[in-house]
Amino acid sequence: MKDQPEVAWLKIDKWILNTNFDAQNPQGEMSHDFSQVFVNMDGQSLGMYELPAKIPVIGEGVHEFVLLPGIINNGISATKKRYPFVETFTSNIELIKNDTVSITPTTKYYSSINFLIEDFESPSMQLEVSTESNATLGRNNDPEFLKWGNNYGEVILMDSSNLLSMITTFNTVLPKLGSEVYLEFDYLNTNSMLTSVISFGNGNYYEDPYILINPQDENEAVWKHVYLDLKEIVSYRQTTPINEASFQFVLDEDLNSSFFYIDNIKLVYP
Structure with a gap:
């Protein structure tokens, strides 16, 4: 040996x-x-x-x-x-x-990197809640959960009929042709959330469901940071100039109520 x-x-x-x-x-x-x-x-x-x-x-x-x-x-x-x-x-x-x-x-970060940011600090949000939603997107500053700035986003689901769908309103053309594009955010949650990419413009509209964010156990829930790689979707939808991030919530089965806290939503690209 x-x-x-x-x-x-x-x-x-x-x-x-x-x-x-x-x-x-x-x-x-x-x-x-x-x-x-x-x-x-x-x-x-x-x-x-x-x-x-x-x-x-x-x-x-x-x-x-x-x-x-x-x-x-x-x-x-x-x-x-x-x-x-x-x-x-x-x-x-x-x-x-x-x-x-x-x-x-x-x-x-490299000095030239671009960011589109919703951090729930400004009076108006760069998020639009759909008309069919019957749950609400709010802000909270509970010191037990607040980690950055003065506010975080909050979705509370209290009933099995509750749903909420929201989309970013950055209205910015993202790079295509294989360029790196990431959607990032911090979250603390007891309910799942479906992310999607909404692409529109030039008379076209596409909704591409993407990654499901899993719930955490309420007694063990902590802030997490996730990186969602949007390069393939954004480049594939090259005929539509605008690509936005979408977030959808419905009350998970076997739960009577739940929450999803979210902060520091960013689209990051060269």
């Missing part, structure tokens, strides 16, 4: 997302869930790891490490991907065999 090589250890607990003060556009809150890290040493890939991670590295002395933030794409844990809108982290790190080096990588 061959002897196992001695290794150095690289310990990475989490990513920190900083504000880019050179950004050309408002970035909103720095909420994120960079739960993965792609690791390169001296130009060679060491793989992707879920955070927190303790990574064995063969080598010693000073080496150049380049770390890239990764996400769970579309809320599907088996689908992990490099997040395309933020900078890499580069550092020269001294490795010592049988010893551990701990680092906390930082990143920030």
Whole structure:
């Protein structure tokens, strides 16, 4: 049996997302869930790891490490991907065999990234509730749940006949032809929610149901951040200039009442 090589250890607990003060556009809150890290040493890939991670590295002395933030794409844990809108982290790190080096990588959005944001802070919302809805979209600032700013969005469902459908009203042309486009938001919920993409213009209208956000147990519910990859849908609907995000709620079975809190809705694109 061959002897196992001695290794150095690289310990990475989490990513920190900083504000880019050179950004050309408002970035909103720095909420994120960079739960993965792609690791390169001296130009060679060491793989992707879920955070927190303790990574064995063969080598010693000073080496150049380049770390890239990764996400769970579309809320599907088996689908992990490099997040395309933020900078890499580069550092020269001294490795010592049988010893551990701990680092906390930082990143920030590229300065040219575009954001369309609804954070429930302005007097008017860039969300339109459909006429057939009989539940309401409100704001709340309950300190037990408030995490960013002064308000979060709130949908309360009290009856099996309750439904609510709402759509963003950013009215902005998103890039197509395979450009990266993400819908992101933070949520804390006991009810599910169906996301869709509404595409319209030039006499056409399309509704593409997309990802169902699952409910959380009321006793264990926490704020989560989700990344929904809209590239394929937006590029496929290339004859319609406008693409908006839609959110639909109906009371889940076996529940007498439920809620869905939402904040920091963003469409992010180059």
